[in-house]
Amino acid sequence: MEIPEKEFLAPGHRACAGCGATIGVRLALKMLGENTVAISATGCLEVITTPYPETSWEIPWMHVAFENAAAVASGVESALKSQGKTDTTVVVFGGDGGTADIGLQALSGAMERGHNLIYICYDNEAYMNTGIQRSGSTPYGASTTTSPHGKESFGEDRPKKNMPMIMAAHGIPYIATASISYPEDFMKKVKKASEIEGPAYIHLQQPCTTGWGYSPEKTIELGRLAVETGSWILYEIEEGEFKVTYRPLQRRAVKEYLNAQKRFKHLTELEKDRIQSHVDAVCIELKV
Amino acid sequence: MVSIGAAVKEPGSTRKNKTGSWRTFKPILDKETCIKCENCIMFCPEGCINKDYDIDYDYCKGCGICAEECPVKAIKMERE
Numbered sequence: 218m219e220i221p222e223k224e225f226l227a228p229g230h231r232a233c234a235g236c237g238a239t240i241g242v243r244l245a246l247k248m249l250g251e252n253t254v255a256i257s258a259t260g261c262l263e264v265i266t267t268p269y270p271e272t273s274w275e276i277p278w279m280h281v282a283f284e285n286a287a288a289v290a291s292g293v294e295s296a297l298k299s300q301g302k303t304d305t306t307v308v309v310f311g312g313d314g315g316t317a318d319i320g321l322q323a324l325s326g327a328m329e330r331g332h333n334l335i336y337i338c339y340d341n342e343a344y345m346n347t348g349i350q351r352s353g354s355t356p357y358g359a360s361t362t363t364s365p366h367g368k369e370s371f372g373e374d375r376p377k378k379n380m381p382m383i384m385a386a387h388g389i390p391y392i393a394t395a396s397i398s399y400p401e402d403f404m405k406k407v408k409k410a411s412e413i414e415g416p417a418y419i420h421l422q423q424p425c426t427t428g429w430g431y432s433p434e435k436t437i438e439l440g441r442l443a444v445e446t447g448s449w450i451l452y453e454i455e456e457g458e459f460k461v462t463y464r465p466l467q468r469r470a471v472k473e474y475l476n477a478q479k480r481f482k483h484l485t486e487l488e489k490d491r492i493q494s495h496v497d498a499v500c501i502e503l504k505v
Numbered sequence: 506m507v508s509i510g511a512a513v514k515e516p517g518s519t520r521k522n523k524t525g526s527w528r529t530f531k532p533i534l535d536k537e538t539c540i541k542c543e544n545c546i547m548f549c550p551e552g553c554i555n556k557d558y559d560i561d562y563d564y565c566k567g568c569g570i571c572a573e574e575c576p577v578k579a580i581k582m583e584r585e
Contacts, residue, residue, distance in 0.1 A: 220543065227517030228551040228564035229524055235568035239550045266519070269511060273519040400547050426568075434569030437548050 218401050221247045230273040232265040235433025237423035237440065238339045239265070240397045242310060245337055248407040251276055253306040254293055258286035258315030261346040262339065283319040286311050287327035287336060294332045306411050307334040313354035314344045317378045328387040328416045335410045335417045338380060341425035349428045353378040356448075358492060359480045361428070366483035376495075384418040385454050391417035393453035393462075397424075398440030402451055402462055409455070422449045430479020442474040447500040464505055471496050520564075524551065528567030530582040534558055538579035545571035545580065 225246035232239045238261055246253065255278045257263045263280045266273040281289045286309050294307045311320055316338040324336060343361045344350040351364040356377040360366040364373040385392050391413045395403035403421065410417035424439035426432070431439055443449035444463065448471055451463040471493045475481040484492075499505075534545075539558055546554045548570050553561040560571075572580040 220547070222556055224552045226552060227520050228553045228561065229519035229522040230551075231519075231522075231524075232550055234527060234550070234566035235570055236550045239552075240548060243550075243552050244547070267513065268519070268522075270513055271518040271521060272513040272515070273517065275516040397548075432569075434573040436550075436568070436570055437574050 218404070220404070221250070223247065223251075225251065225253075225275045226266065227273045227275060229271070230266045231268055232261075233427050233433070235426045235436045236265070237341065237397050237425060237436050238262050238312075240436070241337075241339050241403070241421050241423050244397070244400050244404055245308070245310075245407050246276065248404045249306050249308060249335075249411055252304060253308055254297070255279070256281065256286050256290045256293065256307070256309045258309070258311040258320050259283040260312035260315050261341070262310055262312065264346050283315050285323045286315060286320055287324040290334050290336070291327045291330065291332045294334050298333075303333075307332075309334065309336045311336065311338050312344075313338060313340040313342060313380075314352045316340075317353040317380050325387065328384060328389050328418065331389075331415050333415055335407070335419065337407075337419045337421055339421050339423050340380075341423050341428060342377070343425075343428050345425050345428040354380065357495070358475075358484050358488060360483055361480070372480075372483060381418065381420045381454075384420075387416075388457075389416040389418060390414070390456055391453070392420075393418070394420045394422070394449070394451055396422045396440045396444050396449060396451060398437045399444065399451060399463060406453060406462075409453075413455075428480070430482070431477055435477070439474075439477060442469070442477060445469045446471045446474040447496045447505055448474050450499070450503055450505055452503065461503060461505055468500065468505070523563045524566050525563045528562075528565060528585060530567045530569060531562065531585050532560055532565065532567065532569065532571050532580045533583055534560060534571075535579045535581070538577055540577050540579075542576060544574045544576065548574050
C-alpha cells in the first residue's frame with residue numbers, strides 16, 4: 218500500500234511522549250489529503266493540538282463543545298454541499314467521552330440524517346486530559362480516578378459500551394473498528410470511509426501511556442496485544458455486511474494484555490479469568 | 506459585538522514550540538542497519554522522521570516507539 222508522505226499535523230504539539238491519538242490522526246489525515254475539513258470535540262486532541270494562539274493543524278479545523286461535534290460537522294457538510302463543494306471531505310475526531318457519552322445524541326442525529334461525513338472516535342478508554350475519569354468506553358475492571366480500586370470499589374464495574382454496534386444499528390453504510398497498531402488496516406478503512414457516500418463511523422482504539430499506565434515506547438505494542446488477545450476486534454460493516462478484517466493466527470491469553478497495564482494491576486486471577494471468558498465468548502460470536 | 510470564539514490563522518504554528526527539550530533519551534538511527542520498512546515513520550507521534558529516515562531532534566520527545574518498533578534494532582536510545 219502506497220502511503221502518502223505529506224503530513225497535515227505539525228509537530229510541536231503538546232501530546233505526551235508516546236501519545237497514540239496523534240499517531241491515529243496523522244495516519245487518517247495522510248489518507249484524507251488536504252481537501253479536508255476537520256472538526257474536533259473537546260478532548261485530549263483539541264487540548265494538545267491547539268494551545269492558543271498556536272495550532273498543529275494544516276487543514277481547516279474547528280473545535281466545538283464536547284456534545285456537538287457531529288452537529289457542527291453536519292452543518293459544515295450541508296454548507297459545503299450548498300456551495301457545490303462536494304469533493305471536500307468532512308471528518309470529525311471525537312474522543313471516547315465526546316463520542317460514547319457526551320456527544321452521543323448529536324452523533325446519533327447526524328448519522329440518522331445521513332450526512333456525508335466521517336466520524337472517527339479515537340478511543341483511549343477514559344477522560345484522559347482531565348485526569349483519567351471513567352467514560353462509557355472504559356473496559357470492565359479498569360481502575361480510573363472515578364472508578365478506583367480499593368476496599369470500597371473494584372475498579373470499573375460495567376462493561377465497555379459497544380459504540381460501533383450502536384452506530385451499526387443506525388443502518389449507516391460504513392462502520393469499522395481499527396487500531397493504531399495496524400496502520401494499513403486503519404488507513405484502508407479511512408480511505409473506504411471517504412469514498413462511501415453517506416455517514417461513516419470508525420472506532421479507533423488508541424493506547425494511552427498516561428491513563429493505561431505503561432512506558433511510552435510500548436504504545437504500539439499495547440495496541441497489538443489488545444488485538445492479538447482478542448480484547449479488541451478489527452472488523453468492518455459495509456452496507457450491512459459484517460467482515461472481520463484481521464484474525465490473530467493464535468489468540469494470546471488476555472492476561473498478557475492486562476498484566477502490561479497499571480490500570481488492571483489490582484485484578485485477581487479470578488477476575489482475569491472472568492475477563493478471559495468474556496473475550497472468548499465475543500470472539501466465538503464474531504468468529505475470530 | 507460579543508466575541509464568540511477565537512481563530513488561529515497560521516496553520517502548523519505549534520512548530521514554534523520545540524518539544525525536543527522534553528527529551529531524556531535520544532533515538533540514534535543507524536542507516537546502515539536500516540531496512541527502510543517505514544515502521545518508525547508511521548508510528549512516530551510527532552511525525553518527525555522524514556522519508557530519508559532523518560530524525561528531527563527539534564521535536565522528538567524521546568518516547569522510544571521508533572526504537573521499540575524497529576524490526577532490525579537499527580535505532581538505539583541514548584541518554585542525552
